[in-house]
Amino acid sequence: xxxxxxxxxxxxxxxxxxxxxxxxxxxxxxxxxERRAIVDAAIAAGTxxxxxxxxxxxxxxxxxxxxxxxxxxxxxxxxxxxxxASEGRAQIERALGWYGGSVDxxxxxxxxxxxxHLPILEELRAAGKVGIIGATHYQxxxxxxLMELMSSGRIQMIQVPYNAxxxxxxxQVLPLADELGIGVLVMRPLGxxxxxRRPPSAAQLQPLARFRVHTWAQALLKWxxxxxxxxCVIPATSKPARAEENAAAGGAPWFDADTREYVxxxxxxxxxxxx
Numbered sequence: 001x002x003x004x005x006x007x008x009x010x011x012x013x014x015x016x017x018x019x020x021x022x023x024x025x026x027x028x029x030x031x032x033x034e035r036r037a038i039v040d041a042a043i044a045a046g047t048x049x050x051x052x053x054x055x056x057x058x059x060x061x062x063x064x065x066x067x068x069x070x071x072x073x074x075x076x077x078x079x080x081x082x083x084x085a086s087e088g089r090a091q092i093e094r095a096l097g098w099y100g101g102s103v104d105x106x107x108x109x110x111x112x113x114x115x116x117h118l119p120i121l122e123e124l125r126a127a128g129k130v131g132i133i134g135a136t137h138y139q140x141x142x143x144x145x146l147m148e149l150m151s152s153g154r155i156q157m158i159q160v161p162y163n164a165x166x167x168x169x170x171x172q173v174l175p176l177a178d179e180l181g182i183g184v185l186v187m188r189p190l191g192x193x194x195x196x197r198r199p200p201s202a203a204q205l206q207p208l209a210r211f212r213v214h215t216w217a218q219a220l221l222k223w224x225x226x227x228x229x230x231x232c233v234i235p236a237t238s239k240p241a242r243a244e245e246n247a248a249a250g251g252a253p254w255f256d257a258d259t260r261e262y263v264x265x266x267x268x269x270x271x272x273x274x275x
Contacts, residue, residue: 001046001250008181015250017049019236025057039066041240045247051234053079064098071100079109107134132156157183164267174229189233221249223263
Protein backbone atom coordinates (compact mmCIF):
# COMPACT_ATOMS: atom_id res chain seq x y z
CA UNK A 1 0.00 0.00 0.00
CA UNK A 2 1.19 3.50 -0.78
CA UNK A 3 2.08 5.87 2.05
CA UNK A 4 1.79 9.61 1.61
CA UNK A 5 3.33 12.65 3.22
CA UNK A 6 0.55 14.19 5.29
CA UNK A 7 0.56 17.75 4.02
CA UNK A 8 3.63 19.59 5.27
CA UNK A 9 3.70 17.82 8.64
CA UNK A 10 6.34 15.30 7.65
CA UNK A 11 4.10 12.47 8.88
CA UNK A 12 3.77 9.49 6.54
CA UNK A 13 0.27 8.02 6.48
CA UNK A 14 -1.15 4.98 4.67
CA UNK A 15 -3.44 5.70 1.77
CA UNK A 16 -6.13 3.55 3.41
CA UNK A 17 -6.76 3.79 7.13
CA UNK A 18 -9.68 2.56 9.20
CA UNK A 19 -12.54 4.29 10.95
CA UNK A 20 -14.28 2.87 14.03
CA UNK A 21 -17.67 4.60 14.01
CA UNK A 22 -20.37 2.06 14.95
CA UNK A 23 -18.19 -0.96 14.15
CA UNK A 24 -16.05 -0.78 17.33
CA UNK A 25 -18.80 0.31 19.73
CA UNK A 26 -19.03 -3.07 21.44
CA UNK A 27 -18.38 -4.61 24.86
CA UNK A 28 -17.66 -8.10 26.06
CA UNK A 29 -14.84 -10.49 25.27
CA UNK A 30 -16.26 -12.23 22.16
CA UNK A 31 -17.12 -8.96 20.39
CA UNK A 32 -13.86 -7.28 21.38
CA UNK A 33 -11.86 -10.30 20.21
CA GLU A 34 -13.56 -9.97 16.83
CA ARG A 35 -12.44 -6.33 16.64
CA ARG A 36 -8.88 -7.34 17.41
CA ALA A 37 -9.08 -9.78 14.50
CA ILE A 38 -10.18 -6.91 12.25
CA VAL A 39 -7.22 -4.84 13.42
CA ASP A 40 -4.93 -7.86 12.87
CA ALA A 41 -6.11 -8.17 9.26
CA ALA A 42 -5.86 -4.43 8.63
CA ILE A 43 -2.30 -4.16 9.94
CA ALA A 44 -1.24 -7.25 8.00
CA ALA A 45 -2.60 -5.58 4.85
CA GLY A 46 -0.66 -2.36 5.50
CA THR A 47 -3.25 -0.25 7.27
CA UNK A 48 -1.54 1.64 10.07
CA UNK A 49 -3.87 4.59 10.79
CA UNK A 50 -6.97 4.17 12.95
CA UNK A 51 -9.51 6.91 13.60
CA UNK A 52 -11.84 7.08 16.60
CA UNK A 53 -13.76 9.47 18.85
CA UNK A 54 -15.51 9.70 22.23
CA UNK A 55 -18.66 10.20 20.13
CA UNK A 56 -18.35 6.55 19.08
CA UNK A 57 -19.29 4.96 22.40
CA UNK A 58 -16.84 2.21 23.40
CA UNK A 59 -14.76 2.53 20.25
CA UNK A 60 -11.80 4.38 21.77
CA UNK A 61 -11.34 1.84 24.54
CA UNK A 62 -11.92 -1.16 22.25
CA UNK A 63 -9.40 0.16 19.72
CA UNK A 64 -6.87 0.80 22.48
CA UNK A 65 -7.18 -2.77 23.68
CA UNK A 66 -6.93 -4.11 20.13
CA UNK A 67 -3.67 -2.20 19.65
CA UNK A 68 -2.09 -3.52 22.84
CA UNK A 69 1.50 -4.57 22.21
CA UNK A 70 1.79 -2.81 18.87
CA UNK A 71 0.91 0.81 19.57
CA UNK A 72 4.31 2.03 18.38
CA UNK A 73 3.70 0.68 14.88
CA UNK A 74 0.47 2.55 14.16
CA UNK A 75 -0.98 6.04 14.05
CA UNK A 76 -4.01 6.89 16.18
CA UNK A 77 -6.32 9.74 15.18
CA UNK A 78 -8.65 10.61 18.06
CA UNK A 79 -10.99 13.51 18.78
CA UNK A 80 -12.26 15.76 21.54
CA UNK A 81 -16.03 16.17 21.46
CA UNK A 82 -17.71 18.31 24.12
CA UNK A 83 -18.59 21.92 24.82
CA UNK A 84 -16.98 21.74 28.26
CA ALA A 85 -13.31 22.59 28.76
CA SER A 86 -13.06 20.35 31.83
CA GLU A 87 -14.73 17.40 30.11
CA GLY A 88 -12.52 18.00 27.09
CA ARG A 89 -9.43 17.65 29.28
CA ALA A 90 -10.93 14.51 30.81
CA GLN A 91 -11.59 13.01 27.37
CA ILE A 92 -8.03 13.74 26.32
CA GLU A 93 -6.53 12.28 29.50
CA ARG A 94 -8.52 9.08 29.05
CA ALA A 95 -7.38 8.79 25.44
CA LEU A 96 -3.74 9.36 26.35
CA GLY A 97 -4.07 6.55 28.87
CA TRP A 98 -5.52 4.16 26.29
CA TYR A 99 -2.85 4.97 23.69
CA GLY A 100 0.36 4.84 25.66
CA GLY A 101 0.61 8.50 26.62
CA SER A 102 0.38 10.07 23.16
CA VAL A 103 -2.04 10.52 20.26
CA ASP A 104 -0.60 11.06 16.79
CA UNK A 105 -3.46 13.15 15.37
CA UNK A 106 -5.82 14.93 17.76
CA UNK A 107 -8.90 16.43 16.16
CA UNK A 108 -11.67 18.75 17.28
CA UNK A 109 -14.76 16.77 16.36
CA UNK A 110 -17.30 18.69 14.26
CA UNK A 111 -15.65 21.95 15.33
CA UNK A 112 -17.45 21.70 18.69
CA UNK A 113 -16.07 24.44 20.98
CA UNK A 114 -12.91 24.61 18.91
CA UNK A 115 -11.81 27.91 20.42
CA UNK A 116 -11.92 26.23 23.84
CA HIS A 117 -10.09 23.03 22.94
CA LEU A 118 -7.48 24.33 20.52
CA PRO A 119 -5.25 25.96 23.20
CA ILE A 120 -5.35 22.73 25.24
CA LEU A 121 -4.26 20.67 22.25
CA GLU A 122 -1.54 23.19 21.45
CA GLU A 123 -0.19 22.81 24.99
CA LEU A 124 -0.14 19.04 24.62
CA ARG A 125 1.56 19.27 21.26
CA ALA A 126 4.28 21.44 22.75
CA ALA A 127 4.68 18.83 25.49
CA GLY A 128 5.07 16.03 22.92
CA LYS A 129 1.82 14.25 23.83
CA VAL A 130 0.04 15.17 20.59
CA GLY A 131 1.60 14.84 17.15
CA ILE A 132 -0.51 17.10 14.97
CA ILE A 133 -3.79 18.95 15.51
CA GLY A 134 -6.81 18.75 13.27
CA ALA A 135 -10.48 19.54 12.94
CA THR A 136 -13.40 17.70 11.39
CA HIS A 137 -16.88 18.33 10.10
CA TYR A 138 -19.36 16.32 8.07
CA GLN A 139 -21.80 19.09 7.17
CA UNK A 140 -21.38 21.22 4.05
CA UNK A 141 -22.77 24.21 5.93
CA UNK A 142 -19.75 24.13 8.29
CA UNK A 143 -17.09 24.32 5.59
CA UNK A 144 -16.85 28.10 5.85
CA UNK A 145 -15.99 27.94 9.54
CA LEU A 146 -13.60 25.05 8.89
CA MET A 147 -11.74 27.08 6.27
CA GLU A 148 -11.54 29.98 8.71
CA LEU A 149 -9.75 27.70 11.16
CA MET A 150 -7.55 26.28 8.40
CA SER A 151 -6.47 29.80 7.45
CA SER A 152 -5.47 30.59 11.05
CA GLY A 153 -2.36 28.42 10.72
CA ARG A 154 -3.15 26.63 13.99
CA ILE A 155 -4.15 23.21 12.61
CA GLN A 156 -2.23 20.81 10.43
CA MET A 157 -5.01 18.56 9.14
CA ILE A 158 -8.71 18.33 8.39
CA GLN A 159 -11.18 15.47 8.10
CA VAL A 160 -14.04 15.96 5.63
CA PRO A 161 -16.56 13.90 3.63
CA TYR A 162 -15.55 13.21 0.05
CA ASN A 163 -16.77 10.56 -2.35
CA ALA A 164 -17.84 10.02 -5.95
CA UNK A 165 -21.32 11.34 -5.18
CA UNK A 166 -20.33 14.15 -2.79
CA UNK A 167 -17.70 16.42 -4.33
CA UNK A 168 -18.34 19.78 -2.69
CA UNK A 169 -14.91 19.88 -1.02
CA UNK A 170 -13.36 20.09 -4.49
CA UNK A 171 -14.59 23.66 -4.86
CA GLN A 172 -12.80 25.40 -2.00
CA VAL A 173 -11.78 23.11 0.86
CA LEU A 174 -9.30 20.89 -0.97
CA PRO A 175 -7.70 23.78 -2.91
CA LEU A 176 -7.17 25.65 0.38
CA ALA A 177 -5.75 22.57 2.09
CA ASP A 178 -3.36 22.10 -0.82
CA GLU A 179 -2.32 25.76 -0.74
CA LEU A 180 -1.67 25.67 3.01
CA GLY A 181 -0.02 22.25 3.08
CA ILE A 182 -2.71 20.80 5.36
CA GLY A 183 -3.21 17.04 5.55
CA VAL A 184 -6.59 15.60 4.55
CA LEU A 185 -8.32 12.57 6.06
CA VAL A 186 -11.41 11.55 4.13
CA MET A 187 -14.51 10.31 5.91
CA ARG A 188 -17.51 8.71 4.24
CA PRO A 189 -15.66 7.51 1.10
CA LEU A 190 -18.45 4.94 0.71
CA GLY A 191 -21.20 7.47 1.39
CA UNK A 192 -21.88 6.10 4.91
CA UNK A 193 -22.74 2.80 3.21
CA UNK A 194 -25.26 4.25 0.77
CA UNK A 195 -22.95 3.83 -2.22
CA UNK A 196 -22.25 0.13 -1.67
CA ARG A 197 -25.74 -1.21 -0.97
CA ARG A 198 -26.56 -1.58 -4.68
CA PRO A 199 -23.21 -2.05 -6.46
CA PRO A 200 -22.79 -1.90 -10.24
CA SER A 201 -22.71 -5.10 -12.24
CA ALA A 202 -19.56 -7.03 -13.07
CA ALA A 203 -19.81 -5.72 -16.64
CA GLN A 204 -19.90 -2.13 -15.39
CA LEU A 205 -16.85 -2.77 -13.20
CA GLN A 206 -14.85 -4.43 -15.98
CA PRO A 207 -13.32 -1.16 -17.32
CA LEU A 208 -11.73 -0.68 -13.87
CA ALA A 209 -9.87 -4.00 -13.84
CA ARG A 210 -6.77 -2.44 -15.41
CA PHE A 211 -6.50 -0.29 -12.27
CA ARG A 212 -6.41 -3.41 -10.06
CA VAL A 213 -9.97 -2.79 -8.94
CA HIS A 214 -12.07 -5.89 -8.37
CA THR A 215 -14.96 -4.62 -6.23
CA TRP A 216 -17.13 -1.53 -6.16
CA ALA A 217 -15.85 -0.57 -2.70
CA GLN A 218 -12.31 -0.59 -4.06
CA ALA A 219 -13.45 1.59 -6.95
CA LEU A 220 -14.89 4.16 -4.56
CA LEU A 221 -11.79 4.21 -2.37
CA LYS A 222 -9.44 4.49 -5.35
CA TRP A 223 -11.63 7.27 -6.74
CA UNK A 224 -10.91 9.37 -3.65
CA UNK A 225 -7.22 8.51 -3.50
CA UNK A 226 -6.73 9.35 -7.17
CA UNK A 227 -7.06 12.96 -6.04
CA UNK A 228 -3.55 13.66 -4.68
CA UNK A 229 -4.96 16.21 -2.24
CA UNK A 230 -6.60 13.34 -0.32
CA UNK A 231 -3.97 11.70 1.85
CA CYS A 232 -5.88 8.91 3.57
CA VAL A 233 -9.39 7.44 3.46
CA ILE A 234 -10.84 5.86 6.60
CA PRO A 235 -13.62 3.38 5.77
CA ALA A 236 -15.04 1.41 8.68
CA THR A 237 -15.67 -2.33 8.56
CA SER A 238 -16.77 -5.16 10.81
CA LYS A 239 -15.11 -7.92 8.76
CA PRO A 240 -11.40 -8.84 8.51
CA ALA A 241 -11.75 -9.76 4.83
CA ARG A 242 -13.21 -6.36 4.08
CA ALA A 243 -10.25 -4.68 5.80
CA GLU A 244 -7.94 -6.55 3.43
CA GLU A 245 -10.08 -5.63 0.42
CA ASN A 246 -10.08 -1.95 1.40
CA ALA A 247 -6.33 -1.85 1.88
CA ALA A 248 -5.77 -3.29 -1.60
CA ALA A 249 -7.25 -0.11 -3.08
CA GLY A 250 -4.45 1.98 -1.64
CA GLY A 251 -1.92 1.70 -4.44
CA ALA A 252 -1.24 2.68 -8.03
CA PRO A 253 -2.27 2.75 -10.80
CA TRP A 254 -4.57 5.63 -10.01
CA PHE A 255 -7.64 6.62 -11.97
CA ASP A 256 -7.25 9.21 -14.70
CA ALA A 257 -9.79 12.03 -15.05
CA ASP A 258 -12.04 10.12 -17.46
CA THR A 259 -12.16 7.08 -15.19
CA ARG A 260 -12.99 9.22 -12.18
CA GLU A 261 -15.90 10.70 -14.11
CA TYR A 262 -17.05 7.22 -15.09
CA VAL A 263 -17.10 6.13 -11.44
CA UNK A 264 -18.88 9.35 -10.48
CA UNK A 265 -21.60 8.64 -13.04
CA UNK A 266 -22.11 5.15 -11.63
CA UNK A 267 -22.29 6.59 -8.11
CA UNK A 268 -24.84 9.15 -9.23
CA UNK A 269 -26.99 6.40 -10.71
CA UNK A 270 -26.86 4.48 -7.44
CA UNK A 271 -27.95 7.53 -5.45
CA UNK A 272 -30.80 8.11 -7.93
CA UNK A 273 -31.86 4.44 -7.99
CA UNK A 274 -31.07 4.21 -11.69
CA UNK A 275 -28.88 1.08 -11.65
